[in-house]
Amino acid sequence: MAMTDVLVIGGGPGGYSAAIRAAQRDCDVTLVDRDGVGGTCLNHGCIPSKALLTASNLVTELESASRMGIYAEPFVDVGEMIDWKDDVVDRLTGGVEKLCEANGVTVREGTARFTDDHTVEIAATDGTIDELEFETAVIATGSHPMSVPGFSVNDDPILNSRQALALEGAPRSLAVVGAGYIGMELSTVFAKLGTDVTVVEMEDDVLPGYESDLTRPVKKRAESVGVDFQFGQVAVEWSREGDGTVTLHTEGTDGTDHETTAERILVAIGREPVSDTLGLEAIGLEPTDAGFFETDDRTRTARDHVFAVGDVAGEPMLAHKAVAEGLVAAEVASGGDAALHDAAIPTAVFVDPEIATVGLTEADARDAGHSPVVGEFPFNASGRALTLAETEGFVRVVAGEDTGRLLGAQIVGPEASELIGELGVAVETGLTLEDVAGTVHMHPTLSEAVMEACENALGQAIHTLNR
Known part of the structure; x- marks a missing residue:
């Protein structure tokens, strides 16, 4: 049976940082990820969304430059914009792959599942399954978009954030369920690219959890580029219309029913941890009801030789928090000493x-x-x-x-x-x-x-x- 000192499950920022740091500490390290390195952040989240935000912001900056005496009517080729975004993603993920290789990390594509305290089976994408023995393991399996009952992303008009970032063009109209950070970022992108955007939110303001004087300028700017907000409403169901559009049916907190018609519906109500693929019963490890792992300030779980970092280790779900946790996990898993300092996580x-x-x-x-x-x-x-x-x-x-x-x-x-x-x-x-x-x-x-x-x-x- 193949063996490794440190097994890292998940190749996002927390996972690949842990793998590289453990390798720098002279450990034999194997990184397993079913989608390759980069995780959601590099491939389907932080990086592609910020690339599109930059591009769409430039469009509105040019359109409003008349106040500086500059007059421009930008022509936007959304397909070329998507190609540029994809190139940014490819450059970053390719760079991480090279860094893993240069530091001696063995990268394997597949899904890892515990079979006992120190063994996993790895199911490769080609269907083959083999086993790997490890001394310590770092779980960095990340998170995926939450869903709304009745709104399956397997239905063509329904999108989650990952699918929205992979669209080859901007839809004519878009109904967005959720005014949290994902919903607000993506609604802003599409509105600036000419999409008619309606955002439905069950709370009474955008970005719940942030102080109102922080969110007020954001809501004002979003409305100025055409985003329409409908607060105090919950998504109930959707239906297809004869003209190819869909209708989002919502219920207000006052009991009234509402309808929003659009070409596509984007569900952006948050993210939840991925912890149900790991075979945790084999190592006697149980996540919380929400699917997170409880960890100490050294990122250890209830099993001392198993660590958890990133989204799967709890809020806040932030890439830079994942990196910090990954570095601590690598130090401790490789015999060193480190602890988290989380008072100033931005x-x-x-x-x-x-x-x-x-x-x-x-x-x-x-x-x-x-x-x-x-x-x-x-x-x-x-x-x-x-x-x-x-x-x-x-x-x-x-x-x-x-x-x-x-x-x-x-x-x-x-x-x-x-x-x-x-x-x-x-x-x-x-x-x-x-x-x-x-x-x-x-x-x-x-x-x-x-x-x-x-x-x-x-x-x-x-x-x-x-x-």
């Missing part, structure tokens, strides 16, 4: 404008027993934001009143996903408002807004009124 929604957060909100800080002090700086007071014609939003920082230490931050506006990095470092390392405010920031840049938000919290802002 989140981002790549909508328009972007939203990014890290650490605690003001309400979180109060609930945790802090007396928070808050500072904000609006982008409409930023010289760089004005020159970019992107003035919606703000940077907000939350600190402890007694210590001045940064506890969290929230940003909505241009390049929020990039700006949050500095504040993540500040929260993780315990920097104070004075530390950040006293650091000279380049002018004119968006990052000055971070500095000025900290100055605002101190009552020392120059380019906005102090609280």
